Amino acid sequence: MYHVKCFCCHQCNTNLQGKPFYAVEGQPYCEADYYETLEKCSVCNKPILDRILRATGKPYHPTCFTCVVCGKSLDGIPFTVDATNQIHCIEDFQLKFAPRCCVCELPIMPEEGEEETVRVVALDRSFHVRCYRCEDCGLMLSSEAKGHGCYPLDGHILCKTCNAHRIRHLTKVMTTDL
Secondary structure, three states, X not given: OOOHHHOEOOOOOOEOOOOOEEEEOOEEEEHHHHHHHOOEOOOOOOEOOOOOEEEXXXXXXXXXXXXXXXXXXXXOOOEEEOOOOOEEEHHHHHHHHOOEOOOOOOEOOOOOOOOOOOOEEEXXXXXXXXXXXXXXXXXXXXXXXXXXXXXXXXXXXOOHHHHHHHHHHHHHHXXXXX
């Protein structure tokens, strides 16, 4: 209850008779000062009037919380952040930061519907499992399949048979050069 002349904005002291007002902690505020009390969106810096989406310790309008790469709304969708705290959908993050296969040059990331993938690392290079093959004969290499292990030679990924063939060829060339 206020006298007409006492009914003023708690912040700027503007008379509120006949004007829209908002109560904040029991005190009347004019519309402009009320908006100043609200949290501001981390993206557009406008007051958040409805639902606040809080992520990475910051407030957002649900419509402003989007992937920095594709712009897709991430409201209620799993997301991740990069080293600079930029928000990415999982797919764009993996496309941008996943290791790349040295054979096909595509990112090594989980197949659709999967959450994990296998990456083969040999000679400080990354491979998809399907791309990890002998450079000479194309045999799919694996440490788990007998006779399909990797026998590198001079930076080349080879199967046991092709490694032996190259060694025979190299020693033949060396002995004929003497």
